[in-house]
Amino acid sequence: MMVLLGAAGLMAEGQDGTDVPARKALVRLSSCNVRVAPDYESGLDTQFLMGRVVEVLGQDRYWVQVGYDEAGRQLTGWVNELMLTEVDDAALDRWLRAPRYLCTAESSHVYAEPSVKSEYLTEWMLGDLALQVLDSRGRPVREGKFLAVALPDGRRGYVPKGTAVDFRRWAESCRPTAEGVIATAERFLGSPYLWGGTTLKGVDCSGLVQLAFFMNGVLVPRNSGSQARCGVEIPLSEVRPGDLLTFGTAATDDSPERISHIAISLGGSRIIQSSQLVRINTLAPGQPDTYERTPLHARRILPAAATPDALRAMPGVTLVKDSPLYFAQ
Numbered sequence: 001m002m003v004l005l006g007a008a009g010l011m012a013e014g015q016d017g018t019d020v021p022a023r024k025a026l027v028r029l030s031s032c033n034v035r036v037a038p039d040y041e042s043g044l045d046t047q048f049l050m051g052r053v054v055e056v057l058g059q060d061r062y063w064v065q066v067g068y069d070e071a072g073r074q075l076t077g078w079v080n081e082l083m084l085t086e087v088d089d090a091a092l093d094r095w096l097r098a099p100r101y102l103c104t105a106e107s108s109h110v111y112a113e114p115s116v117k118s119e120y121l122t123e124w125m126l127g128d129l130a131l132q133v134l135d136s137r138g139r140p141v142r143e144g145k146f147l148a149v150a151l152p153d154g155r156r157g158y159v160p161k162g163t164a165v166d167f168r169r170w171a172e173s174c175r176p177t178a179e180g181v182i183a184t185a186e187r188f189l190g191s192p193y194l195w196g197g198t199t200l201k202g203v204d205c206s207g208l209v210q211l212a213f214f215m216n217g218v219l220v221p222r223n224s225g226s227q228a229r230c231g232v233e234i235p236l237s238e239v240r241p242g243d244l245l246t247f248g249t250a251a252t253d254d255s256p257e258r259i260s261h262i263a264i265s266l267g268g269s270r271i272i273q274s275s276q277l278v279r280i281n282t283l284a285p286g287q288p289d290t291y292e293r294t295p296l297h298a299r300r301i302l303p304a305a306a307t308p309d310a311l312r313a314m315p316g317v318t319l320v321k322d323s324p325l326y327f328a329q
Contacts, residue, residue: 001025003084003099007143013066022055022056022057022067023055023056023086024053024054024056024086024087024088024089024092025053025054025055025056025064025066025084025086025087026051026052026070026084026085026086026087026092026095026152026153027048027049027050027051027052027054027055027083027084027131027152028050028082028083028084028085028122028151028152028153029050029082029083029122029123030048030049030050030110030122030123030124030125030128031047031048031049031050031123031125031128031198031199032048032049032050032052032079032083032084032111033047033079033080033083034046034047034048034066034068034076034077034078034079034196035077035078035079035198036077037054037078038060038061038063038065038078039043039063039078040077043151043195043196044194044195044196044206045075045077045196045197045198046049046077046198046222047196047198047199047207048068048079048198049125049127049128049129049198049199050122050128050129050130050151050152051095051100051128051129051130051152052093052094052130052325053096053324053325054066054067054068054079054084055067055068056084056086057076059081060078062080062081062082063078063079063080063081064079064080064081064083064084065077065078066078066079066084069142070221070222070223070226073226076305077263080189085152085153085154091239093328095131095152095193096324096326096327096328097327097328098132099131099132099134099140099166099167099168100129100130100131100132100166100167100168100200101129101130101132101147101159101164101166101167102124102127102129102164102165102166102167102170103124103125103126103127103128103129103130103132103159103163103164104134104163104164104165104215105124105125105126105160105162105163105164106125106126106187106200107121107123107125107126107200108124108125108159108160108163109121109123109124109159110122110123110124110130110149110151110157110158110159111157111159111288112157112158113157113158113166114143114144114145114146114148114158115158116160118158119152121155121157124159125165125199125200126187126200126215127198127214127215129167129326130149130151130152130157130159130164131149131150131151131152132147132149132150132166133148133149133156134147135151135170138152142161143158143298145160145161145162146158146159146160147159147160147161147164149164156229167326168321168327170217171217171319171320171321171326171327172321174217174218174319174320174321175217175306175324176213176216176217176218176302176306176311177216177242177302177306178240178241178242178243178302179241179242180216181212181213181216181242181264181302182241182242182264182266182272183241184211184212184215184216185208185209185212185264185278186272187200188203188208188211188212188274188278189278189279189280190270190273190278190279191203191274191277191278192276193205193274193275193276193278197319198210198211201270203274204274205224205261205262205263205273205275205277205295206221206222206223206224206262207222207274208264208272208273208274208278209224209244209262209264210222210227210281212264213301214320217319217320218300218301218302218317218318218319218320219316219317219318219319219320219323219325220316221316224246224259224260224261225258225259226316227244227246227262227299227316228244228245228246228259228262228297228299229299229315229316230299230301230314230315230317231244231299231300231301231302231314231315231317232296232299232300232314232315233298233299233300233315234299234300235298235323236295236297236298237299238298239265239267239298240265240267240300241265241266241267242264242265242300242301242302243264243265243298243299243300243301244262244263244264244265244298244299244300244301245262245263245264245265245271245295245297245298246259246261246262246295246296246297246298246299247259247260247261247262247263247293247294247295247296248260248296250296257296259296261273261275261293263275263291265298266280268269269282269283269284270283270284271291273291275291296326301314301317
């Protein structure tokens with residue numbers, strides 16, 4: 001099946017050569033590897049978390065081609081078919097409007113019964129989404145120290161009460177701060193670097209940035225090159241905590257600038273980054289933990305008064321509550 005870009009987004013070319021809208025699916029497990037080609041030996045492009053909406057473009061054996069947006073560019077990748085649950089428009093609308101839980105714990109599990117001794121249905125990791133199971137009065141079902149959930153594929157299970165928050169209330173009440181973004185990034189300290197990774201089990205530089213901002217109610221693009229165009233540029237001398245620092249190769253007469261790495265400023269010369277592993281370094285020379293690269297640019301995502309309207313005015317930035325990936329608009 002050939003992939004086309006139509007006026008309404010990604011389109012697929014049907015067997016008769018006509019354009020047909022791409023189908024939709026939800027990621028049904030805690031994380032989903034998106035590969036460059038339909039093969040396990042292919043490179044890892046990114047990872048999606050449970051509850052993420054993707055577009056289904058085609059299939060090759062048990063591999064499904066999916067489409068996703070990256071800062072206005074439509075990208076494609078391949079995932080194992082068992083990672084997804086396909087949904088029609090009505091089911092997707094119900095998912096986007098339904099009460100859901102957001103996982104705020106580093107790592108836990110969805111259990112088959114309200115007991116840590118019961119069978120695991122899937123992992124339950126930072127940023128995952130699951131439906132709330134409601135009783136006849138519309139109240140979330142609780143069993144002792146557990147919350148009842150429904151996974152995107154319809155399976156019922158239970159998560160520990162302290163691992164989840166109401167997603168809509170959380171998104172609407174988020175007040176992003178540099179302190180919050182940094183605190184989230186610091187939860188990844190010691191996690192190994194993984195190209196394409198977006199979880200505590202392995203994360204790359206831009207995955208760390210994206211999840212640190214997501215868990216504070218702000219969506220930024222997935223890749224460092226796109227993140228380097230978010231917000232506003234500021235002089236390196238004016239960097240403050242929560243700003244982004246980009247690294248790479250400066251432009252020359254013969255070649256354009258290339259961004260290959262990104263980090264979060266902790267203020268002064270200190271940064272937190274995923275480079276070999278998630279760690280804190282200094283840009284000051286001559287120190288045991290010096291990161292011996294010079295930033296190309298500094299970008300500010302969070303204005304001094306990070307009000308919803310101020311954040312909406314920032315280039316490349318979307319509030320989670322405004323995103324059609326997560327809520328019906």
